Amino acid sequence: MYLRRISAVMLVLTAFCLSGISYSQEKEEVSVPVKVAPVQRGEIAQELSLTADVGPQSSVTIVPKVGGILEEIRVELGDGVKKGQVIAKIEDREYSLGVKQAEAAFSAAETQWNLVKATAETEFLSNLKQVEAALKMAQANLDKIRKGARKEEIERADAAYKQALENAEAMQKDLNRARDNYEKGAISDQQFDRAELQFKVAQAGLQSARANLDLTKKGAREEDVKVVEAQVEQTQAQLKTLESFKEAKSWEAKIKGAEAGAQQAEVALGLAKIRLDDCTTKAPISGMISKRFVDVGAMVGPTQPLVSVVDVDTVKLLTHVNDEDIDLVKSAQRVAVKVDTYLDKVFEVKEINISPAMDPLSRKIEVEIKISNPDYLMKPGMFPRIRLLVQRNNTLLIPKEAVMEKDGRKEVFVVRDARVHLSRISIGLEKDDLVEIMSGLKEGETVVVAGQPSLKDGDKVIIEEGDEG
Incomplete structure (x- = not known):
């Protein structure tokens, strides 16, 4: 009996081991x-719910460019205006007179320029010849006093002196007349300068003729010879200076100066006309009058606003989103807008603009969504709830x-x-x-x-x- 039990156990163990080996090999x-x-x-469609502020497409506060009394204002609150439309007018009497004054100044400067162009070179060459003649006379005087005078020379010297005296007196009268006319504004600077120069030349000629006569009569003393020699040297230096001016064409600088004066007067005229035009204020954009600040009769200026204009044909929905929602915002095709019981409508998105920076306080990104507003249902300043709608087929x-x-x-x-x-x-x-x-x-x-x-x-x-x- 015992041996049979042992045999049975051994058979079971053997069978178990064989079955385990078979399972691992055939698993x-x-x-x-x-x-x-x-x-x-x-x-598939997805939406993002947000709140937003409604803003206009553009907003401009219009101020006048010049100061004065407001003579006319042509718009009221809520009026529609077109770009370039006249909004207001400022009294322009002083500005009109300013234009006339600038026109007169430009005309005078232009006349002066034309005169200088026509006479500058000729006048310079004439002065040069006069100095050359004066030098010859001074040199002749020097020769005479060194040699002593003959009777006929004294007579000639006396005649020359009388002629120089008449010429000097005539130039004095011309200068006095020119000074009166200049003070009255009847002649130009150029014309007065020419009269003054001719007088000085005549005086120099008179002094030279007088000295020549005296020396001829009295005979030359050593100090007299030195005086005449000094006159010759002075005239030679003056002639040398004029010859250098001739080589440099100095009269061209005078012409350019007159031209610059005419150009400056022309610019002043243009500015006067601009100020006159600025008395009329025009709308810089198309839109609607959202505010009117002044009435007719008020004193206004460049710091005083007249009206505000807003363009609400298109409005902006200004909102802020988390950075993980930016891709969804970029794909938005429509936006549902709800303002209490006043408005509940879906609009097509025209344009979406996204700030490149995150607000450091809210940790959100500003987004601007533009939509058409044909019925003007959307008003700047509204605070609607919006849903950005994205759908892909x-x-x-x-x-x-x-x-x-x-x-x-x-x-x-x-x-x-x-x-x-x-x-x-x-x-x-x-x-x-x-x-x-x-x-x-x-x-x-x-x-x-x-x-x-x-x-x-x-x-x-x-x-x-x-x-x-």
Whole structure:
């Protein structure tokens, strides 16, 4: 009996060991059961709820460019205006007189310029010849006093003196007359300078003739000779200076100076006309009058606003969003706007502008959304609730439960030939239980939607019946 029990135990142990060896040698790979869904095309929509401030497309506060009494204002609060339309007028009597004064000054400067152009060179050459003649006379006088005078020379000297005296007296009268006319504004600076120069030349000639006569009569003394020699040297120096001016064409500088004066007067005339035009204030933009600050009769100036104009054909919705919502904002095609019971309407988005910087206090980014406002329902200053609406058609979609996240990356298991392959993806819109695939998957592929925790890349899977498709 005992021996039979031992034999039975040995048989059981032997059978167990043999079966274990057989199992480890013949063991097959286990297929993990999973649920799957196809990658397919469809439509998806997502929205972002925010609050916003309504602002105009543009806003301008209009101030006059010149000061004066407001003579006319042609707009009222709420009026529509077009760019270039006359808004207001300032009394322009003084500015009109300023234009006339500038016109007269320009005319005089232009006349002076033309006169200088016509006479400057001739006048210079005439003066040069006069100095050359004066030098010859001084040299002749010097020769005479050195040689002594004859009777006929004394007579000639006396005649020359009388002629010089008459000439000097005539030049004195001309100078007095020119001075009177100049003080009355009847002649130009150029004309007065010419009269004064001719008088000085006549006086020099008279002095020279008188000295010549005296010397001729008395005979030369040593000091007289030195005086005449000094006159000769002085005249020679003057002639040398004029000859250098001739070589440099100094009269051209005089012409350029007169031309510059005419140009300056022309600029002053232009500025006077601009100030006159500035008495009429025009709208710089098209829009509506949002404020009117003054009435007719008020004294206004460049620091006093007249009216404000806003362009509300297009308005801006100013809001702030988190950085993770920026991509969604960029894709917004429409915006739903709600202002209590006053307004609840969807608008097409015209333009979206996004600040490149984040507000350091709110840690949000400023966004400007432009929409058309044809019925002027949107008013600057409103504070509506808005929903940014994004919709895409015929885009790749998968169930949201297929997406896994690891180290900030989005991944899915793709089933191919009964095995799973880990694929990195990027997603777009999300709505309910669907997500949009931007990259990483193709239409028709199959992704695991249940059973992912027990999977690793390359595992063999079995799809539970009734799940695919």
